[in-house]
Amino acid sequence: MQLETYISDLLYRYDCVTVPEFGAFLTERVSAKVHETTNSFYPPKKVLSFNEQLQHNDGLLSSYIAEIEKIPYEVAVKKLAKHVKSVKSYLIQGETLTFNNIGEMLLNTEGKIVFTPSYHVNYLTDAFGLSQFVSQNIAREVYKENVEALEEAIPVAITPEKRASTSSATIWAGSTTKRPYLKYAAVALIALTIGGFTASNYYVNKVDAHNQIAQEEANEQLDAKVQEATFIISSPLPAATLSVEKQSGNYHIVAGAFRVEKNSDKKVQQLKDKGYNARKIGVNKYGLHEVVYSSYVDRIEALRALRQIKRTHNADAWLLVKALN
Secondary structure (H helix, E strand, O other): OOOHHHHHHHOOOOOOEEEEEOOOEEEEEOOOOOOOOOEEEEEEEEEEEEEEOOOOOOOOHHHHHHHOOOOOHHHHHHHHHHHHHHHHHHHHHHOEEEEOOOEEEEOOOOOOEEEEEEEOOOHHHHHHHOOOOEEOOOHHHHHHHHHHHHHHOOOOOOOOOOOOOOOOOHHHHHHHHOHHHHHHHHHHHHHHHHHHHHOOOOOOHHHHHHHHHHHHHHHHHHHHHHHHHOOOOOOOOOOOOOOOOOOOOOOEEEEEEEOOHHHHHHHHHHHOOOOOOEEEEEEEEOEEEEEHHHHHHHOOHHHHHHHHHHHOOOOOEEEOOOOOO
């Protein structure tokens, strides 16, 4: 019995998976965090733990085994109990048991189970596709201290401008007194400047108004020609009928999620080349384009296909239950 596979499947959808007469695997959601020492950013995830005190059979795992293996519920309960006895015997002999994608277990000196979770799988489906990354530290205070040190070492001195004792007004008055014709030349220059500026503005405004009127007339003529035009096709092409298979169902086997849509299109083509009925199902709330191997109406059929894909193509594939619009 692939007990760890069944437990792993259920941990994506439930916060507690109990193994009767053995213990319960629990998940707790934690937010994204930043490690201040290493500058590492960690996405939100589910933290996995084990509680040996919870051994009551809630029927979840047994029902799932019965559903997957197509056996009666009572047979699944007996089969699970037999496997649990085998696991306990290995622990009593001092062996360390490894559950794939879940963690390791062993007995301590007091006979209690010590569980070490695996960090290779994030059971939080909302964070699928998000991985850890490291960012360089931004030392703003260091730059500020360097600037302050430079200001202390190289002070900036502002020297006020010294003006001559004789003002420009005195010079202008003296010049015009000695040379009265300069006064009339200055007045004429100012008048010419003002007149030229006024004429230039008038000309520019005139050109803009003309261009606007011409543009409106051209648009009206174009609209009239379009309305009067008649398109006649002498030999129309025959109508083409395409048969497109539309996928349906709320059970989707996810192959990956991509930040860049071009990469998701490439992934869909790769899966189609391998014979899968792949497609994109939209963008999740993290802005990632999700690609699925296929969608199914029947949940059992989807789980059977998921196991086959995990075994032959992608061990990281997972089942998404989502109603598409």
